[in-house]
Amino acid sequence: MDARVTRAQQVIAGVALLVGIYVLLRGLGMPFAGPEGVSLLPRAGPVGPFSPLAGVVTIVLALAALAGALASARALVVLAGAGFLAAAALVLVQWFGKNDPNWLGGSGSTMAFFGAAGIGLLVLALAPADDSPTYASSRGS
Amino acid sequence: MSAAPAGPAGSAPGAYGGGTEALDERISRWVPPILRVVLAIVWFQGASWKKPPEFAGLQFFTEFGVTKPVLAPWAWLLENIILPNLSLFGWGVLFAEAGLAVFLLLGLATRFWALVGMGQTLAIALSALNAPHEWVWSYLLMFLMHLAIFATAAGRTGGLDGIFRPMWLRSRSLLGRALALAS
Numbered sequence: 001m002d003a004r005v006t007r008a009q010q011v012i013a014g015v016a017l018l019v020g021i022y023v024l025l026r027g028l029g030m031p032f033a034g035p036e037g038v039s040l041l042p043r044a045g046p047v048g049p050f051s052p053l054a055g056v057v058t059i060v061l062a063l064a065a066l067a068g069a070l071a072s073a074r075a076l077v078v079l080a081g082a083g084f085l086a087a088a089a090l091v092l093v094q095w096f097g098k099n100d101p102n103w104l105g106g107s108g109s110t111m112a113f114f115g116a117a118g119i120g121l122l123v124l125a126l127a128p129a130d131d132s133p134t135y136a137s138s139r140g141s
Numbered sequence: 142m143s144a145a146p147a148g149p150a151g152s153a154p155g156a157y158g159g160g161t162e163a164l165d166e167r168i169s170r171w172v173p174p175i176l177r178v179v180l181a182i183v184w185f186q187g188a189s190w191k192k193p194p195e196f197a198g199l200q201f202f203t204e205f206g207v208t209k210p211v212l213a214p215w216a217w218l219l220e221n222i223i224l225p226n227l228s229l230f231g232w233g234v235l236f237a238e239a240g241l242a243v244f245l246l247l248g249l250a251t252r253f254w255a256l257v258g259m260g261q262t263l264a265i266a267l268s269a270l271n272a273p274h275e276w277v278w279s280y281l282l283m284f285l286m287h288l289a290i291f292a293t294a295a296g297r298t299g300g301l302d303g304i305f306r307p308m309w310l311r312s313r314s315l316l317g318r319a320l321a322l323a324s
Contacts, residue, residue: 124304
């Protein structure tokens with residue numbers, strides 16, 4: 001697996017892991033499975049909210065992606081990416097409904113966060129390998 | 142007049158110039174992706190309150206485009222086409238803004254999404270510019286930030302475009318060519 005692809009997978013998984021831990025720590029005392037939750041950057045316009053359950057889901061999927069990236073296990077990264085997309089779909093379905101239940105505590109930005117993690121991991125894991133000599137050294141042309 | 146870079150007295154001009162050039166290069170390389178990520182956060186915020194299926198918040202602001210019109214043809218479009226079908230157009234707005242958040246954050250097809258961002262900024266400005274407490278420069282700055290990330294192809298540093306673009310440039314498939322153009 002190309003080093004830049006692996007590093008990008010690690011960055012996405014790492015950011016998601018940090019978000020999950022932050023949500024879990026800040027969400028102590030909140031209802032576990034929504035509909036309330038923790039917002040990231042609340043003063044800049046909230047990204048979220050994320051319920052504590054969303055924090056757990058994020059941590060589990062991020063750890064799976066991280067393990068897949070470190071072990072060059074593409075299937076694990078694909079599984080984590082698909083999990084994030086499923087979480088995005090769940091948020092959309094429950095938010096589109098009456099918001100009760102909303103297990104992940106989500107809104108459109110929660111959906112976008114899970115979508116970004118899912119699409120990023122899947123694109124990185126499923127893109128065809130490029131073994132051309134210029135690929136490893138290219139820095140964007 | 143000499144065009145040589147000026148250095149501190151007694152120092153070798155090359156050493157000083159080399160240091161500042163490296164710093165300049167680093168700044169010009171990393172500021173565009175920072176702009177890109179900040180814009181993504183703006184769109185995350187936008188997607189957070191376009192709640193389906195009523196899209197009540199979106200309707201509230203869109204109606205200003207009719208009651209306090211910015212441009213007559215746009216006001217007509219809002220009144221006769223968009224507002225009566227907001228349950229349909231609302232989904233488009235939600236997915237466009239969520240897509241902007243996702244793809245600008247990832248730096249994937251960045252130039253395409255910068256164009257989408259410019260279009261969406263224009264649509265918001267034409268609807269809400271004359272609403273109370275709006276500041277015209279906020280929309281202009283938002284538009285110009287998208288223009289900046291378009292001009293600098295901000296996904297090629299710290300983004301997925303930078304990883305995949307060499308492959309897309311060599312690709313003969315329609316998708317590969319489209320992605321090379323979009324990045």
